[in-house]
Amino acid sequence: MTIDRCHQVLTAIDKINQQDPNKININGEMIAKELIYGHQMTACLNKYWPTANEYLQIAVRAQHVKRWHIARSTYPEGKQGYLTWRKDLGKMHAELAKDVMLDCQYNNEEAEKTASIIRKEKLKRNQDSQILEDVACLVFLQHYFEPFAVKHNDEKVISILQKTWKKMSAQGHEIALSLQLPEHLAALVSKALS
Structure with a gap:
């Protein structure tokens, strides 16, 4: 049912x-x-x-x-x-x-x-809200990051990545770091996290 x-x-x-x-x-x-x-x-x-x-x-x-x-x-x-x-x-x-x-x-x-x-009420305290946020961030990285990066300069892309990273959980971070991104996008992620 x-x-x-x-x-x-x-x-x-x-x-x-x-x-x-x-x-x-x-x-x-x-x-x-x-x-x-x-x-x-x-x-x-x-x-x-x-x-x-x-x-x-x-x-x-x-x-x-x-x-x-x-x-x-x-x-x-x-x-x-x-x-x-x-x-x-x-x-x-x-x-x-x-x-x-x-x-x-x-x-x-x-x-x-x-x-x-x-x-997304009680983000960081409500596990389901946090997972929804993590999923949205991961889908962005997997499917929408590259077309976004093409339209914006590196400074803006790095800023967006840093804001995205702050919204994610530790598990979300771990999954994001395991994604196979094209080399130039992976380099931007590295810069954003350094």
Whole structure:
């Protein structure tokens, strides 16, 4: 029963993310960006935290659910605008995941537990919130670091890496250091950590 509910929620999140107008070319097929991201998040969780509970599994998949709905361009430029946008996105992702869970026979307490993970409440003290953060950082390093680094100078990239590193747990650090990154990216990681 529980596995069925969880599967229903993950399928519903995927259906929402299939509507993303932003597409990525995967082997000649244009696929919704947030659908790909959700599956990358799940793959990372399954690889490094294979015994994760269902609330964390849902939170990981819903990390960017319907992200395109709130455009960055609708917020002021600069750090404060960016942080407000990110916070508002987190609230939206959490509420949407909660609604989907309630539709799939989870109770309010279970749905709120997942929403709290997505909002990353009690980061560093709540293991599930911390794992979600670690997964997001690892997915960035594995899939989005290289295109990000191409667009920015080394100073900015190193700064982002240092901020990312501070958010991660010791286990997240260990996993990150084991990743096989291209040589120029590995060099930037070394500079960021020195």
